[in-house]
Amino acid sequence: MDFILGHYNYWIVIFLMMIGFYTVVSRGNLIKKIVGLNIFQTSVFLLYISIGNVKEGTTPIVAEGFTQYSNPLPSVLILTAIVVGVATTALGLALVVRIKEAYGSIEEDDIHDQDQSL
Amino acid sequence: MRHNLILRVIAKILIPVIILFALYVQFHGDYGPGGGFQAGVIFSVAFILYALVFGLDTAERVLPVSVLRLLASLGVLIYAGTGFAALLLGGKFLDYNVLAADPVAGQHLGILIIELGVGITVSSVMLIIFFAFAGRGRV
Amino acid sequence: MIDILIDITLLAFLAITAIAIIRIRNLFAVVMLFGIYSLLTAGLFVVLDAADVAFTEAAVGAGISTVLMLATLALTKKHEEKRPTHKPWLPLTVVLVTGGALVYGTLDIPPFGDANAPAQHHVAPRYIEQSANETGVPNMVTAVLASYRGFDTLGETTVILTAGIGVMLLLGGRLSRRKPQSNEDKT
Numbered sequence: 001m002d003f004i005l006g007h008y009n010y011w012i013v014i015f016l017m018m019i020g021f022y023t024v025v026s027r028g029n030l031i032k033k034i035v036g037l038n039i040f041q042t043s044v045f046l047l048y049i050s051i052g053n054v055k056e057g058t059t060p061i062v063a064e065g066f067t068q069y070s071n072p073l074p075s076v077l078i079l080t081a082i083v084v085g086v087a088t089t090a091l092g093l094a095l096v097v098r099i100k101e102a103y104g105s106i107e108e109d110d111i112h113d114q115d116q117s118l
Numbered sequence: 119m120r121h122n123l124i125l126r127v128i129a130k131i132l133i134p135v136i137i138l139f140a141l142y143v144q145f146h147g148d149y150g151p152g153g154g155f156q157a158g159v160i161f162s163v164a165f166i167l168y169a170l171v172f173g174l175d176t177a178e179r180v181l182p183v184s185v186l187r188l189l190a191s192l193g194v195l196i197y198a199g200t201g202f203a204a205l206l207l208g209g210k211f212l213d214y215n216v217l218a219a220d221p222v223a224g225q226h227l228g229i230l231i232i233e234l235g236v237g238i239t240v241s242s243v244m245l246i247i248f249f250a251f252a253g254r255g256r257v
Numbered sequence: 258m259i260d261i262l263i264d265i266t267l268l269a270f271l272a273i274t275a276i277a278i279i280r281i282r283n284l285f286a287v288v289m290l291f292g293i294y295s296l297l298t299a300g301l302f303v304v305l306d307a308a309d310v311a312f313t314e315a316a317v318g319a320g321i322s323t324v325l326m327l328a329t330l331a332l333t334k335k336h337e338e339k340r341p342t343h344k345p346w347l348p349l350t351v352v353l354v355t356g357g358a359l360v361y362g363t364l365d366i367p368p369f370g371d372a373n374a375p376a377q378h379h380v381a382p383r384y385i386e387q388s389a390n391e392t393g394v395p396n397m398v399t400a401v402l403a404s405y406r407g408f409d410t411l412g413e414t415t416v417i418l419t420a421g422i423g424v425m426l427l428l429g430g431r432l433s434r435r436k437p438q439s440n441e442d443k444t
Contacts, residue, residue, distance in 0.1 A: 006369050010363040010369070012271075016272060018355065023279050025351065027279070046298060049305050055369075057372070058306060060398055061151070068372070069385050073381050073384065075309055076401045083317065083416075087416055089325065090247050093325050093329040107339050109339075150396065153399050163321075193418075194415060194418050197411055198411065201411070225392040226394060229399065239417060242421070248324065250425055251428060
């Protein structure tokens with residue numbers, strides 16, 4: 001029971017990661033793939049922040065009356081990762097717009113068929 | 119067109135408050151949660167709201183894309199410039215200890231300047247991306 | 258006790274939203290659910306004591322990302338996903354194998370919130386104890402981000418600038434909606 005209480009966080013986050021992964025791999029619509037990629041990224045962030053959390057600690061901002069703080073280092077890494085993630089999403093969505101203008105469709109099967117028939 | 123009136127009035131009231139909050143988050147990033155990235159995004163949201171309510175053409179007259187391009191590069195220049203200033207003053211690259219007489223004051227000054235650079239770049243780039251997406255559909 | 262309850266509730270809502278995002282075929286609903294997912298994650302970050310990250314995730318995920326996806330939906334004018342035509346067995350197998358390997362990896366992780374975990378040992382105590390003295394800034398995350406790991410933040414700012422340049426190159430021209438040259442994609 002203690003084992004489950006100590007680890008359920010990680011298991012649910014891995015479940016969310018796998019849902020995002022499945023959306024990227026199995027769905028053919030490009031916008032849905034990008035949404036799935038973002039779900040995957042966000043759940044990876046959750047995993048890292050859960051690793052850095054300390055139970056009796058507080059937010060890593062120095063304040064009187066608190067001696068134990070949560071780890072600030074995963075927060076820093078994830079801040080960078082969130083911003084890089086939005087940069088990637090913006091570029092991916094710009095590519096989707098151009099693909100729609102060039103092929104007329106954003107379904108992967110249609111694009112593949114048009115490429116094969118060239 | 120009547121519901122446009124409510125949007126316009128509320129947007130006129132909210133946009134200065136949003137900009138003020140963005141400046142607060144930027145400069146209080148040392149004492150509470152916040153910093154350059156969050157402030158940059160909130161600042162760009164004020165202008166995105168302006169573009170949504172008053173039209174993209176009006177927003178592009180307020181902030182032309184050429185100015186945004188300049189600001190985006192300026193932010194990275196401020197950041198790297200602080201690093202080079204530290205080199206010229208005798209320390210290592212991005213070593214803020216040499217920026218002022220007292221190392222702790224130097225660190226604080228360095229952190230403030232680079233967060234400003236980050237905030238300027240992030241807000242300009244978010245606006246560039248939004249204007250690019252919104253301007254694509256115009257005939 | 259109460260924060261374990263909030264934790265479990267938020268995670269359950271996240272799982273339900275994620276499953277709904279896979280199953281729903283209307284793209285507008287999917288983008289809205291993605292905004293909800295981001296906001297729930299931001300709430301979860303606050304419960305996990307990461308205030309800066311929660312702030313950034315709420316502003317960037319539920320704000321900018323959702324706005325850009327809605328702009329893409331408006332530009333591509335496609336509101337419903339096609340029915341999936343392939344059988345999902347291969348993706349499902351890959352996903353189950355990867356998930357199983359990851360869960361097997363978490364069996365050795367120290368329990369959640371342990372103060373003696375290896376993640377809390379190497380540089381973190383130094384940052385926690387020395388950052389207020391060395392940098393004069395109470396927010397440890399800003400101190401680490403801007404001063405101790407300042408070089409990484411320079412790289413990150415350059416990545417943002419590059420993304421802006423990339424989007425400007427892809428979508429910045431005034432050519433809005435040229436008709437496609439061939440007729441083979443008139444469906």
